[in-house]
Amino acid sequence: MPANTHAKAPLRLGIAGLGTVGMGVIKIVQEKADLLALRAGRPVEIVAVSARSKGKDRGYDISGYAWEDDPVKLAQRDDVDVFVELMGGSDGPAKAATQAALELGKDVVTANKALLAHHGQALAETAESHGAVLRFEAAVAGGIPVMKALTEGLAGNGITRVIGVMNGTCNYILTRMEATGQGYNALFDECARLGYLEADPQLDVGGIDAGHKLSLLASVAFGTKVNFDAVELEGIERITNQDIAHAADMGYKIKLLGVTQMTDRGLEQRMTPCLVPDTSPLGQLDGGTNMVVLEGDEVGQIVLRGAGAGMGPTASAVMSDIMDIARDIRLTTFGQPANTLIAATPVMDATPAPYYLRLELIDKPGVLAKVTSALGDAGVSIDRMRQYGQDDDADVAPVLIVTDPAPRAALDEAIEAMVGTDVLISPPVAIRIEKV
Amino acid sequence: MPANTHAKAPLRLGIAGLGTVGMGVIKIVQEKADLLALRAGRPVEIVAVSARSKGKDRGYDISGYAWEDDPVKLAQRDDVDVFVELMGGSDGPAKAATQAALELGKDVVTANKALLAHHGQALAETAESHGAVLRFEAAVAGGIPVMKALTEGLAGNGITRVIGVMNGTCNYILTRMEATGQGYNALFDECARLGYLEADPQLDVGGIDAGHKLSLLASVAFGTKVNFDAVELEGIERITNQDIAHAADMGYKIKLLGVTQMTDRGLEQRMTPCLVPDTSPLGQLDGGTNMVVLEGDEVGQIVLRGAGAGMGPTASAVMSDIMDIARDIRLTTFGQPANTLIAATPVMDATPAPYYLRLELIDKPGVLAKVTSALGDAGVSIDRMRQYGQDDDADVAPVLIVTDPAPRAALDEAIEAMVGTDVLISPPVAIRIEKV
Incomplete structure (x- = not known):
């Protein structure tokens, strides 16, 4: 290696949290030391670590690193240039240690979406007022360098919309429901057995984890303060195999889809089940990707x-931020100074869309007329309708409707009118069809 | 806008080449001045331009910029911080002006793949020895921030392979051949009419343009000197509708596919037609994307x-590099210092692969045995074989074979043995099936 690549002082990391991701980072720093130094123009070293249990065998030798029981102490060490926060949790030690590092002007790299979704604005302001960098590539969509693509690669663009499937477990469940015909509950149990679920499963299946990610994308995309509380959240628990099959029949897949866009009325942030065309890249995304x-x-x-x-x-994404810092890339947390981010007005369902509507109607003459009148009276027109043959053992005639683009409010009005008649056997299921 | 975002001096651009891309950059700098300043922490301004024809109406007002007839003079202007090279051509003015800028320590942003494929090593060394930055996001895959993803986003990875469809015109032709049944020549003419072809069409359909891009990706991926001359190039001119239909029949699409990987024997760089599974993201890529x-x-x-x-x-990608420089992101051209890039041994067909083989056999007993013996003798085993019914008006019995993974040399040996018998009506068509 030429002498000039080592002319600069090593970048010294302190890593808090030695779970899967933390050990992944240690593995890379140990195994790829020469490659990292060549690319960064300086060595990247780990000087100290912290975790809950010191003794545990983790598969990589960490005996050469100083140990701190307290992550705050780790963050404040004189020999730590970058505090790498891989503990998780939106408050508690992760927040305290991150803040401690930033207040001393030390850079922080984190994979913690909950921390940033709840405290990103304050932490970014702390970082920037102390000349420190706070980066979070690994917090959004794992190994995909999406924050970099958005903040830097698309820096010359006004962003019009960000869409995505950002929870692998939900996508795995939905994909397997279609492939195997198993129900949601059986697949939830399978994911629990396979270790695919967070300790609190609602973080996954309730869309919370993906909602955290969406709120961070929205901030960078639109120059707005992170506002996770304004994300419209709906999980996948209510999706049935019947909906998946009917959607497929009409050329769609059901995805837990994150969508954020700036509208005339304000900032829309949704993490809800949506239909997307099965021929689109999102529609073709199977499994945990x-x-x-x-x-x-x-x-x-x-x-x-x-x-x-x-x-x-995930370790790859953490390393992306670390390597940026090693290369003297010093960017603001959200793509522009934190004190210039605006507080956007949150809006829900601001944009009209076509909807998929599944109705279970009693089987007698005239019911379809009542349904179509309810839609027509609310100004919702029908793009396609499909009536299925009645099951032998049930008095149910399922009807599927794909509407033309309509405001959600109009659709809700129509649904209310339908419920007011006596033609429905069960509450209607309405799922937005997102244009992708 | 807060005062601090304008605390730094403006970044002053000199743009050479006012074609589509140049005007695209001017449009962004004019229309998005505030957004760019907010994101970069400093204004981005154009101070001077150069092009072949001064008088031409280009749709945007360039009267506020100084004009230079000679791009070298533009590159050398005292008031230019970044020389933006959008003229094209691997030599001539583009090279001279780029070199002039770098020698004065001025940064250069270019969209010129031919320039870098041929002179990238020398230009990067010039840049780095003069403390200048030379960047080329727009040269590879247009608007996709792929150089950034590879160089920065994946900086913690050893890269194992890069694959891609990087010429939209070729992909458009192949997609339309399948969709419409029109032949290659008719679609080539259509592309010429639509303005989809370079002035020298071989740059597109011969794979040269895509080969330039591949050689740049290989350099960053593997830390090697750019070596375009070692790219194995084959265009799409010989692909027939029959091949496309047969490939589809067996679950494949034909793509002009770039592949580069480092093998035990050296660096493999191919830009050739390949089969990929029709369910893969590459297989599903239709049209000019x-x-x-x-x-x-x-x-x-x-x-x-x-x-x-x-x-x-393309202008978006150029702006990505400009915004990096505005944000003081100063990276080496190929992801590590140019003087540390190694000269890799070029190898062709280093890795075994399954092959698609189309044979036109004369229609008499025993011919299939001769073909299968030829394969067997060369150590190539057959994964699948399909014999088609004979056309009424021809003595041709088309046979399709998908082999197990085999070295190209073994396949060539088998083909040679087949040609030595009297069973073939036309030369066999062999296309690699790339694992994606």
């Missing part, structure tokens, strides 16, 4: 696909 | 998809 679609007014659609979780992919 | 798949030993597969050409997408 993530995909984010960035739409810019100059570049058009950029689709990014890759592993959303796992040791290697 | 580009896709690059980056494979890292930590992150796995990252798939990037977007527009490979056009005013907005």
Whole structure:
């Protein structure tokens, strides 16, 4: 290696959290030391670590690193240039240690979406007022370098929309429901057995984890303060095999889809089940993979696909931020100074869309007329309708409707009117069809 | 806008080449001045331009910029911080002006793949020895931020392979051949009419343009000196509708596929027609869109998809490099110092692969035995074989074979043995099936 690549002082890391991701980072720093030094123009070293249990055998030798029981102490060490926060949790030690590092002007790299979704604005302001860098590539869509693509690659674009499938577990469940015909509950149990679920499963199946990611993307995309509380959240628990089969029949897949866009009325942030055409890249995304679609007014659609979780992919994203810092790339947390981010007005369902509507109607003459009148009276027109033959053992005649683009409010009005009649056997299921 | 975002001096651009891309950059700088300043922390301004024809109406007001007839003079202007080279051509003014800028320590942003494929090593060394930055995001895959993803996003990975569809015109022709049944020549003419072809069409359909891009990706991926001359090039001119239909029949699409990987024997760089599974992201890529798949030993597969050409997408990529410089991101051209790049041994067909083989056999007993013996004698085993019914008006019995993975040399030996018998009506067609 030429002498000049080592002319600069090593970048010294302190890593808090030695779970899968932490050990993935240690593995890379140990195994790829020469490659990293060559690329960064300086060595990248680990000087100290912290975790809950010191004694545990983790498969890689960490005896050469100083140990701190307290992550705050780790963050404040004089010999730590970059505090790498891989503990998780939106508050508690992760927040305290991150803040401690930033207040001393130390850079922080984190994979913690909950921390940033809840405290990103304050932490970014702390970082910037202390000349420190706070980066979080690994917090969004795992190994996909999506924050970099959005913040830097698309820096010359006005962003018009960001869409994505950002929870691998939900996508795995939905894909397997279609492939195997198993129900949601059986697949939830399978995921629990396979270790695919967070300790609190609602983080996955309730869309919370993916909602955290969406709120961070929205901030960078639109120059707004992170506002996770304004994300419209709906999980996948209510999706049935029947909906998946009917959607497939009409050329769609059901995905837990994150969508954020700036509208005339304010900022829309949704993480809800949606239908997407089965021929689209999002529709074709099977299993645990993530995909984010960035739409810019100059570049058009950029689709990014890759592993959303796992040791290697997440550690790869953490290393991307560390290598940026090693290369003296010093960017603001959200793509522009934190004190210039605006507080956008949150809006829900601001944009009209076509909807998929599944109705179970009693089987007698005239019921279809009542349904179509309810839609027509609310100004919702029908694009396609499909009536299925009645099951032998049930008085149910399922009817599927794909509407023309309509405001959600109009659809809700129509549904209310239908419920007011006596033709429905069960509450209607309405799922937005997102244009992708 | 807060005062601090304008605390730094403006970044002053000199743009040479006012074609589609140049005007796209001017449009962005004019229309998005505030957004760019907010994101970069300083204004981005154009101070001077150069092109062949001064008088031409270009749709945007360039009267406020100084004019230089000679791009070298533009590159050398005292008031130019970044020379933006959008003229094209591997030599001549583009090279002279780029070199002039770098020698004065001025940064250069270029969209010129031919220039870098032929002179990238020398220019990068000049840049780095003069403390200047030379960047080329727009040269590879248009609007897709692929150089950034590879150099920075995947900086913690050993890259194992890069694959991609990087010429939209070729992909358009192949897609339309399948969709419409029209032949290659008719679609070539259509592309010429639509303005989809370079002035020298061989740059597109001969794979040269895509080969330039591949050689740049290989350099960053593997830390090697750019070696375009070692790229194995084969265009799409010989692909027939019959091959496309047969491939589809067996679950494949034919793509002009770039593949580069480091093998035990050296660096493989191919830009040739290949079969890929029709269910893979590459197989599903229709029309003029580009896709690059980056494979890292930590992150796995990252798939990037977007527009490979056009005013907005290409200007977006140019702006990505400009904004990096405005943000004081100062990276080496190929991801590590140019004087540390190694000269890799070029190898062709280093890795075994399954092959698609189309044979036209005379229709008499025993011919199939001769073909299968030829394969067996060369050590090539057959995965699948399909014999088609004979056309009424021809003595041709087409036979399709998918082999098990085999070295290309073994396949060539088998083909030679077949040709030595009297069973073939036409030379066999052999196309590699790339694992994606």
